[in-house]
Amino acid sequence: MSLRIVVCVKYVPDATGDRRFTEDLTTDREAVDGLLSELDEYAVEQALQISGNAEDAEITVVTVGxxxxxxxxxxxLSMGADKAVHVEDDDLHGTDVMGTSLVLAKAVEHIGYDLVICGMASTDGTMGVLPALLAERLGVPQATLLSEVAVEDGAVTGRRDGDAATEHLRAELPAVVSVTDLSGEARYPSFKGIMAAKKKPVETLDLSDLGIEAEEVGLEGAWTAVEDATERPPRTAGTVVKDEGEGAKQLAEFLAGQKFI
Incomplete structure (x- = not known):
């Protein structure tokens, strides 16, 4: 039986762009270019590595946006995934991580899976909690923040490196894992891969296809809300300290005034 791998990816605003909020205090995605979250590229890479070591495997990438x-x-797909699923619905506007985890869980169940792989966090929200929420909604084990991952004998194994210790984890399939940026550099799409991606199937779903009511997601269903936002002030000239015997004292006073010390 084929190993069914689902990779959750996110389309995020380019971090180098001028990101702003709209009038409803959600991210203005039309004002800045978007791209595949860099940390999700590691998840795609690990899916490809696992698939390459399996006798028969299929990789589906899924996004909400x-x-x-x-x-x-x-x-x-140009990196090597086999097919994709895109959940798109106007009622998703303003959805927070709780709603996103619900939509992804329903989408993953729709696709069918043995292993779900996520990046360690998105490069826009940087919360890092979605893999755990997804595993909870699916009712399966989770092994998060792995710097090394493999599948063998019906289980996923991995290594989690912490500040004080290294843990070796094992979870029976089906399971959800997330991988860090230390898991292995993501490959660059080849020209052949880019051309092949144009012919790979992309299924589009909306909330009704997944049995989700509009009030469960979007701004109305969000568990969190941005109440106020202030545009970042323009950068000003720094403070120059001339050392004429009192430099260290002036520096200390400046740091104390900024509450850095």
Whole structure:
């Protein structure tokens, strides 16, 4: 039986762009270019590594987002994934991580899976909690923040490196894992891969396809809300300290005034 791998990816605003909020205090995604979250590229890479070591495996990438989010799927397909699923619905606007985990759980169940792989966090929200929420909704084990991952004998194994210790984890399939940026450099899509991606299937789903009511997601269903936002002030000239015998004292006073010490 084929090993069914699902990789959750996110289309995020380019961190180098000028990111702003809209009037409803959600991210203005039309004002800045988007791309596949860099940390999710590691998840795609590990899926490809596992698939390459399996006798028979299929990789499906799934994302939740607007029409442009399809670009993130195409990047993953050009890296080598087999097919993609795009959940797109106007009622998803403003969905937080709780709603996103619900939508992804329903999508993963729709696809069918043995192993779900996520990045350690998205490069826009940087919360890092979605893999755990997804595992809870699916009712399966989780092994998060892995710097090394493999599948053998019906289980996923991995290594988690902490500040004070290294843990070796094992979970029976089906399971959810997340991988860190130390798991292995993601490959660059080849020209052949880019051309092949154009012919790979991309299924589009909406909330009704997944049995989700509009009030469960979006701004209405969000568990969190941005109440206020202030534009970052322009950068000002720094303070120059001339050392004429009192430099260290002036530096200490400046740091204390900024509450750095």
């Amino acid at each position: 607007p029409e442009d989010a399809r670009d993130a799927l195409r990047k993953a």
